[in-house]
Amino acid sequence: MTWQNYQLDSTILKADEDMTLWQTEKGMIKIDKNTLAVPIKLAGRPKGFIFHGNSKLLLDTIVETQEGAIGKPVEKEMNEPFLMLGETKEIPQHLTPAGKEDLTNIGYKNEQEFIAKADDLCCKFFREGKTHVHQCFDEDQSFIFAFPNKAGKLDILVAKGSKLVYKAMDRVFVSDKNKVVLKTPKEVILSSNRRSFVIKK
Numbered sequence: 001m002t003w004q005n006y007q008l009d010s011t012i013l014k015a016d017e018d019m020t021l022w023q024t025e026k027g028m029i030k031i032d033k034n035t036l037a038v039p040i041k042l043a044g045r046p047k048g049f050i051f052h053g054n055s056k057l058l059l060d061t062i063v064e065t066q067e068g069a070i071g072k073p074v075e076k077e078m079n080e081p082f083l084m085l086g087e088t089k090e091i092p093q094h095l096t097p098a099g100k101e102d103l104t105n106i107g108y109k110n111e112q113e114f115i116a117k118a119d120d121l122c123c124k125f126f127r128e129g130k131t132h133v134h135q136c137f138d139e140d141q142s143f144i145f146a147f148p149n150k151a152g153k154l155d156i157l158v159a160k161g162s163k164l165v166y167k168a169m170d171r172v173f174v175s176d177k178n179k180v181v182l183k184t185p186k187e188v189i190l191s192s193n194r195r196s197f198v199i200k201k
Helices: 100-106 111-128 130-137
Strands: 006-008 013-015 019-024 027-031 036-042 045-052 055-059 063-065 068-070 074-078 082-085 095-097 142-148 154-160 163-167 172-176 179-183 187-192 195-200
Touching: 006 111, 013 036, 019 142, 036 100, 036 111, 045 111, 063 187, 063 195, 082 111, 100 111, 111 142
Parallel strands: none
Antiparallel strands: 006 036, 013 095, 019 027, 027 055, 036 045, 045 082, 055 074, 063 068, 082 142, 142 154, 154 163, 163 172, 172 179, 179 187, 187 195
């Protein structure tokens, strides 16, 4: 797949109800009613959205070891646009056309301003994120989320079934059923079938 083929649709939509975009036992991503959305197409096919509104990321990145629980969960209120790629068939039925008031409620003067900000995020993701997610995105039933962080970079979440990778400023978390790896600035924790190994930096 050629990542440069992505296109933003010109139609700005909004959520007509609260929605859960992704959910497993490890976490979930939710958006509130009236969150703005603009579709992303790759090679002419719908592949995802840029969302902006009241949104929340919850993620269990705690690792259970013989010494007790290590790490802390991610609880992130997202007040900036974020990107989603993956299965989108169910989402459009919960979206309706957005009006000028919907844009101004979130801080945009007009449609062009929102499209420009969404396009900036897309360009940043396809430039920086493709090395992390290209192979996973080609697989069925996988989801990719990209969230701007305080360092001006992108936090990335890639999920497919029980497999999950989360890469942020302060941690890298990889989980597949009973196998977990957590890397922080101070340590690396490996856990498999209730056995764990901790490497202090």
